[in-house]
Amino acid sequence: MDTVQAYRFSILPYANAVPLVHFITEVYPAAELLYRTPHLAAGVLSEGVVDAALIPVADYFCDPNLAMIPGLGICADGDVTSVLLQCRRPLSDVRVIRLDPESRTSNTLVRVLIRDPFRITRPIEYSLAADEADAHVCIGDRAMCATPAMETYDLTGEWKRMTGFPFVFAIWAVRRSCPHIEEISGILHRAKDRGCQSLVELAGLCAQRLGLPENHCYEYLVDRLHYGVGPAEREGMDLFRGLAASLLKQGASHREGQDTPLPGWS
Numbered sequence: 001m002d003t004v005q006a007y008r009f010s011i012l013p014y015a016n017a018v019p020l021v022h023f024i025t026e027v028y029p030a031a032e033l034l035y036r037t038p039h040l041a042a043g044v045l046s047e048g049v050v051d052a053a054l055i056p057v058a059d060y061f062c063d064p065n066l067a068m069i070p071g072l073g074i075c076a077d078g079d080v081t082s083v084l085l086q087c088r089r090p091l092s093d094v095r096v097i098r099l100d101p102e103s104r105t106s107n108t109l110v111r112v113l114i115r116d117p118f119r120i121t122r123p124i125e126y127s128l129a130a131d132e133a134d135a136h137v138c139i140g141d142r143a144m145c146a147t148p149a150m151e152t153y154d155l156t157g158e159w160k161r162m163t164g165f166p167f168v169f170a171i172w173a174v175r176r177s178c179p180h181i182e183e184i185s186g187i188l189h190r191a192k193d194r195g196c197q198s199l200v201e202l203a204g205l206c207a208q209r210l211g212l213p214e215n216h217c218y219e220y221l222v223d224r225l226h227y228g229v230g231p232a233e234r235e236g237m238d239l240f241r242g243l244a245a246s247l248l249k250q251g252a253s254h255r256e257g258q259d260t261p262l263p264g265w266s
Helices: 015-021 038-046 057-061 104-115 140-144 155-163 181-196 199-210 214-224 231-249
Strands: 008-011 032-035 052-056 066-076 083-087 096-098 125-127 135-139 151-154 167-175 226-228
Touching: 008 015, 008 038, 015 052, 015 066, 015 140, 015 167, 015 181, 015 199, 015 214, 038 052, 038 057, 038 066, 038 104, 038 167, 052 057, 052 066, 057 066, 057 104, 057 167, 057 231, 066 181, 083 104, 083 140, 083 155, 104 135, 104 155, 104 167, 104 231, 135 140, 140 199, 151 155, 155 167, 155 231, 167 181, 167 231, 181 199, 181 226, 199 214
Parallel strands: 008 032, 008 052, 096 125, 096 135
Antiparallel strands: 052 167, 066 167, 066 226, 083 135, 083 151
């Protein structure tokens, strides 16, 4: 009798990932799931802890040893409401921006936007620890539940207005040396298809977990996000890679901190 391969997957602990990850163990019961924040996900993949990981696109760009699972990602084609720049004062007066310690992609995106469509030419200080910053990057579930700021900018909405393309936050990746890419890809596509058929159920799960109205979570999963990476998404990824190239070279991926499991969605 054939032995079933017990694959390990690193998944993100945010509502925006739920349609991609919630049904992995249903479509492949031998799978094991590890929850990791975005800044740790690429590390556990490259180190061989997991067989596949849902990782930020910025980390994918920086590691030539990783291969993307085609057709799958966390994407937005306009305002997403969960990747924000929240300003305590008008953007024209902002001098210090506190970055989010969990996502290199969102931090890079805000720097691209400050440089290009916002056209702020004065020096901006970016910090991971500036408590008295004029503005801060806020992502994921925290952004969905955030209190209003003096000015708030939806970063993917600004990207869409600047480029005309969707933005891809995260993609499924494997090591290029992985001998089981085709089987892993099949598992993940089946899980995504099952998730996208169950958005009412998943919206209820998100609402319960976040303490938000169910219709708000449904609108977020259905209208704000999509999970297929097609030609437009790939072109947007390539454009972001080019615009962010100099910024990504300025520092290594921040994988500091303890690689500890997070509470998952169940």
